[in-house]
């Protein structure tokens with residue numbers, strides 16, 4: 001039987017790449033950031049996380065907070081099951097990813113998820129409404145650190161999911177270069193498919 005890998009060489013509690021290092025600072029809320037209380041809507045109509053045109057999507061519509069934070073709600077539907085009557089864990093991670101992603105609008109920079117860590121604290125039954133909150137914890141260079149939590153039933157309900165993330169700032173070409181050409185074409189033909197993302201084009 002092969003020997004179990006030795007853990008003695010690794011530090012007992014290695015620092016997570018999603019935790020802001022000492023040199024990270026809290027960035028300012030961008031002048032272009034949506035006003036507190038603004039519904040952020042969808043960045044892309046067909047997005048699994050926020051798109052209203054996605055049949056099984058999460059349809060997350062976050063609200064900008066007063067600082068570097070957002071809130072959102074997500075009701076788990078039967079098409080989101082993992083175990084019978086329970087939300088799939090990867091789907092809950094998607095809800096965290098989407099909510100964390102909307103923090104981009106507060107800094108007014110496009111960024112993508114580089115790393116996302118999720119802790120599942122309790123099962124989430126179908127029909128539950130999760131109250132999500134995400135906030136920026138620091139930034140350094142192109143790296144944006146953030147955290148999120150999802151509470152069941154209300155903003156003060158029990159925490160069911162926690163997440164920490166490292167987003168990396170990218171140029172808009174990240175999307176045009178890597179996206180499937182026919183989908184990029186459709187967006188260029190009908191910019192309403194990406195209403196929220198169009199704010200980037202005003203001040204490129």
Ligand SMILES: CCCCCCCC/C=C\CCCCCCCC(=O)SCCNC(=O)CCNC(=O)[C@H](O)C(C)(C)COP(=O)(O)OP(=O)(O)OC[C@H]1O[C@@H](n2cnc3c(N)ncnc32)[C@H](O)[C@@H]1OP(=O)(O)O
Nearest residue numbers: 017043097098101110112113114115168170175187188197
């Ligand atoms: C007409 C069209 C118009 C289009 C307009 C579009 C607007 C859209 C608007 C809004 C969309 C928002 C969508 C939100 C959706 C929810 C969020 C998601 O799910 S996003 C999808 C999942 N994520 C990915 O697909 C990333 C895939 N990965 C990559 O593309 C690259 O790896 C990327 C960009 C993340 C980094 O690559 P590099 O070459 O640019 O940079 P490097 O040097 O590798 O990393 C920069 C720094 O970050 C660290 N880093 C990167 N990844 C890391 C990791 N996983 N862990 C730790 N550190 C990491 C590196 O160590 C480096 O650090 P050091 O500067 O050297 O200190």
